[in-house]
Amino acid sequence: MDVSLIKSLKEVEELKVSTENRLFSANNDEIMRGLTTDIYFIKTREILKELNLLQTSVTAEVFAGRAGGMLAGVAEVKNLLKDKNIEVWSLPEGEFFKEKEVVMRIQGKYDDFGIYETAFLGMLASSSGWATASHYIKSLAGNKPVICFGARHVHPAVAPVMEKAAVTGGADGASCILGAKLAGVEPSGTVPHAVFLIVGDTVKVAQAYKTVMPSGSPVIVLVDTFKDEAEEALRVAEALGKDLNSVRLDTPSERGGVTPGLVREIRARxxxxxxxxxxxxxxxxxxxxxxxxxxxxxxxxxxxxxxxSNALPIDMTMDIKEINGIPIAKRGRIPGQTQAPRLKRIL
Structure with a gap:
């Protein structure tokens, strides 16, 4: 695919996109070309071109909206902007930020990065929301492992982004293959109810699990498909003995879900x-x-x-704060660079 940046309304008009034989998510090249930007950034470019202002140097700052959290998505933004003739400073990936705090600063010609504002704000907003939720739930779990199982709740195009952000936030692992690999860990997970229903017996599945899984892989068996969870847990434990690492409880809401009482009973038994x-x-x-x-x-x-996976994005906003080195801002904002000593140069 041609990865040349889209730059004009004429190019937008001439762009033909087929809905046949493709997923509707933007691929890497389409994002790099600027096809996921809001149209008003193309209109902005047309106006600046007409006024011979495309090469205007600016300083822009990205700041959090009405909530603080943990910053994630920085690595992805860096990959998006790395070949541009600009300088970028940012809070580190995984750093906490406060409401309205500047998390990123960009300096360079506006035409070299302005078209990507939609994309990089979305990257930071979504990933920071997921990382923040992951951090909170992990803080409640303490030293007990938390694995992100959220891939099935979002579009597959963003599932790896979400699960990578979850690991950034503190999750000990992720089930999505690509998400885990991008986060530098191996994917974690057991097997679904489907295999138990097809085989027809939990113990038979457990024995096959032990046989076919790689050596050293923990044997974790779901025990809520057919029988009482405590009864099934004991059946599996008797069949596998010391080879059984864990039983998994995923009792559906129709039966009350997994309750503390159920966990307490199974632990005791x-x-x-x-x-x-x-x-x-x-x-x-x-x-x-x-x-x-x-x-x-x-x-x-x-x-x-x-x-x-359902965590709300943490809104991010970009403001221009200098033009050709001269402080400026829209009404309600303070002109000039904001004091942000925690920012580190990344590009």
Whole structure:
């Protein structure tokens, strides 16, 4: 694909996009070309070109809206802007920021980066929202592992972005293959109810799991498909013995979900039967309201999906604060560079 930057309304008009044989998400080249920008940035360029102001030097600042959080998406923004003739300063990936705090500063000719404002604000806003939610839920779990299971709740185009941001926020792993790899970890997860329903017996699946999984891979078995969870946990523990690492509880909401009482019962029954080493992994609707009670009841690890994936973006705004070195700002904002000593040069 031609990766030349789209620069005019004529090019926009002539752009033909087929809805056949493609996913509707923007691919890498389309984002780099500027095809995900708001049209008003193309109109801006047409006006600046007409007035011979395309090469105007500016200083622009990106700041958080009405909420603080953890910054994520910096690496992606850096990749988007790295071949431009500009200088960029930013808070580091994973750093906390306050409401209205400047998180990034860009200096250079406006025409070299202005078209990407839509894209990089979206990158920072979404990733920071996901990372912040991940950090919060992990802080409640303490030293108990939290794995992001949120890929199924978002469009597949952004699932890897979300799960990478979750790991930035503190999640110990991610189930999405690409998301985990981008975050520098191996994907984590067990197997779904589908395999149990197809096979017809939890113990048979557990035995096959032990046989076919790579050596050293923890054996974690879902125990809520057919029978009472405590009964099924004991059946699997008796069949696998010391080879069983964990049982996973994902009881559906139709049966009340996974409750602290259920976790407490299974922990007691496993201990009484001589399987204190078998851990309990809880998934399905885990959120900040439910997690502390599950921790207290004896849960050892958590799969967290929609709480992270449904996190609202943290709004980001970009303002021009200098033109050709002269302080300026729109009404309501203070002209000139904001004091932001925590910013570090990244480009």
């Amino acid at each position: 496993l201990d009484q039967a001589g399987y204190p080493q078998v851990k309990i992994l809880v998934s399905g609707g885990v959120n900040p309201e439910r997690l502390p009670g599950l921790v207290e009841a004896g849960a050892d690890a958590f799969g967290v999906g929609s709480y992270i």
